Amino acid sequence: MNNTITNVINEEVHSSEEELERVRKSLEIAKGLIAERSKDAGRKLTYHVTTFGCQMNARDSEKLSGILEECGFVREEDELSADFVIYNTCTVRDNANQKFFGHLGSLGPVKKKNPEMIVGVCGCLSQEKSARAKILESYPFVDLVFGTHNVFDFARLLVMVLTRENTKGRGSTVTEVWDDTDMIVEDIPVRRNYKFKSGVNIMFGCNNFCSYCIVPYVRGRERSRTKDDIIDEIRKLAADGVKEVMLLGQNVNSYGRGLDEEISFAKLLTEVGKVDGIERIRFMTSHPKDLSDELIDVMASSEKICRHIHLPLQSGSSRLLASMNRHYTKEQYIALALKIRERIPDISITTDIIIGYPGETDSDIDDTIDVIEKVEFDGAFTFIYSKRTGPPAASMPDQVPDDVVKKNFDRVLKKVQDMSTKRAALIEGQIRDVLVEDINRQDPSLVTGRLSNNLNVHFPGDSSLVGQIVDVKLTECKGFYYIGEKV
Numbered sequence: 001m002n003n004t005i006t007n008v009i010n011e012e013v014h015s016s017e018e019e020l021e022r023v024r025k026s027l028e029i030a031k032g033l034i035a036e037r038s039k040d041a042g043r044k045l046t047y048h049v050t051t052f053g054c055q056m057n058a059r060d061s062e063k064l065s066g067i068l069e070e071c072g073f074v075r076e077e078d079e080l081s082a083d084f085v086i087y088n089t090c091t092v093r094d095n096a097n098q099k100f101f102g103h104l105g106s107l108g109p110v111k112k113k114n115p116e117m118i119v120g121v122c123g124c125l126s127q128e129k130s131a132r133a134k135i136l137e138s139y140p141f142v143d144l145v146f147g148t149h150n151v152f153d154f155a156r157l158l159v160m161v162l163t164r165e166n167t168k169g170r171g172s173t174v175t176e177v178w179d180d181t182d183m184i185v186e187d188i189p190v191r192r193n194y195k196f197k198s199g200v201n202i203m204f205g206c207n208n209f210c211s212y213c214i215v216p217y218v219r220g221r222e223r224s225r226t227k228d229d230i231i232d233e234i235r236k237l238a239a240d241g242v243k244e245v246m247l248l249g250q251n252v253n254s255y256g257r258g259l260d261e262e263i264s265f266a267k268l269l270t271e272v273g274k275v276d277g278i279e280r281i282r283f284m285t286s287h288p289k290d291l292s293d294e295l296i297d298v299m300a301s302s303e304k305i306c307r308h309i310h311l312p313l314q315s316g317s318s319r320l321l322a323s324m325n326r327h328y329t330k331e332q333y334i335a336l337a338l339k340i341r342e343r344i345p346d347i348s349i350t351t352d353i354i355i356g357y358p359g360e361t362d363s364d365i366d367d368t369i370d371v372i373e374k375v376e377f378d379g380a381f382t383f384i385y386s387k388r389t390g391p392p393a394a395s396m397p398d399q400v401p402d403d404v405v406k407k408n409f410d411r412v413l414k415k416v417q418d419m420s421t422k423r424a425a426l427i428e429g430q431i432r433d434v435l436v437e438d439i440n441r442q443d444p445s446l447v448t449g450r451l452s453n454n455l456n457v458h459f460p461g462d463s464s465l466v467g468q469i470v471d472v473k474l475t476e477c478k479g480f481y482y483i484g485e486k487v
């Protein structure tokens with residue numbers, strides 16, 4: 001390996017600024033290496049990013065794509081025919097792990113036929129020791145494994161893979177997973193999936209340690225970005241045509257803790273609202289325990305903040321909520337949700353509910369149903385409790401048998417669906433502003449847009465509308481979505 005490459009790869013860094021400098025150097029080297037490979041191949045090299053999981057991962061994947069495109073790769077829609085395939089994984093529930101290993105399994109024979117193909121794995125699952133060991137032992141064809149804390153360093157890792165035969169020998173997996181970090185390195189290339197909307201990370205990690213959840217173990221401790229960095233990024237996005245931003249954090253309501261500047265999430269929202277060109281602001285996710293009156297006031301008085309809040313309930317049983325380490329009771333949750341509804345009448349409240357948490361009884365399910373009825377959720381994601389290694393709920397007694405969980409799940413799901421259908425129908429016939437996001441996949445004579453309250457509407461239109469905010473009459477409610485017409 002030449003000296004520059006070795007120096008950059010091995011360079012020690014101690015701050016975010018030094019990291020950024022190393023990222024820049026790595027990008028330059030990676031560009032050169034990819035250009036050489038493209039020349040040999042007589043064509044541009046292609047990449048495919050497969051994303052599992054949440055909005056955080058979706059945003060990280062935009063960064064991975066940005067770095068790959070900066071290095072000279074072009075996007076390939078088919079996972080199995082790309083020169084570089086990277087899986088950005090999720091491990092919040094076991095079915096996410098199984099899905100990923102299914103994909104990896106199908107890739108094995110493809111990689112055998114095409115040994116030049118590069119396979120990478122990153123994201124939450126790589127942070128888990130046992131899952132990582134499984135990748136390294138059972139899928140030795142994987143070329144690169146890294147985690148959630150060093151996505152920004154992807155170009156350097158790529159250089160390590162591309163120059164590997166000179167160091168460790170072809171076939172050995174480059175693995176670099178950090179347990180945690182206090183650094184935040186942004187301002188790296190990003191390839192957005194949509195020109196007109198973008199996620200913006202405002203914080204990373206989680207300190208809540210809900211008893212069932214693996215996220216704090218794989219995403220590390222909570223750290224907020226500074227207001228100036230966030231606003232700077234949003235200004236640049238607005239200048240680049242972005243109209244809607246989604247502020248991302250595991251618990252946005254604790255934004256600002258640990259920063260030198262005293263700033264709350266509500267104040268940050270107010271500042272984001274001042275950025276010219278940004279017409280819609282969303283955020284995800286809000287923990288009920290930290291949701292302030294100040295936030296409700298700011299939402300109520302803002303024209304730009306969307307009429308939607310995702311407020312995970314998890315369970316309606318105060319006993320289970322205590323065991324889950326959620327720091328609110330059933331009554332406190334209901335009071336909070338009703339206060340939000342009273343202050344912001346057209347708001348849509350959605351939630352997450354876990355069924356089958358250890359020790360859950362029929363009476364706990366009754367409590368959950370009771371909250372659904374009282375709050376009238378506009379939508380809910382219902383999840384079957386999944387045992388994860390690390391969080392304490394895994395070793396709690398009274399794990400609920402599968403057949404009981406299934407019965408309870410169906411009961412809760414039915415209630416949630418009845419409620420959301422009832423809520424969605426309330427605005428039938430109204431005219432609402434809609435951000436047009438896509439041409440409809442099933443029927444290309446239609447476009448699909450999103451209301452401020454997060455409902456989708458399909459209506460006749462063409463690609464010239466994509467990215468625009470238009471008024472649409474909601475002619476027919478189809479339960480979870482609308483059919484409409486542009487007015």
Ligand code: 5AD
Pocket residue numbers: 092093212213214312314352353354383384385386387388
């Ligand atoms: N099992 C099932 N659902 C879970 N969630 C988090 N951990 C688990 C688990 N072990 C759900 C919570 C959270 C959402 C993102 O995922 O409802 O709000």
Ligand code: SF4
Pocket residue numbers: 206207208209210213214215216250251287
């Ligand atoms: Fe998991 Fe709780 Fe943190 Fe959400 S707040 S990521 S459920 S630990």
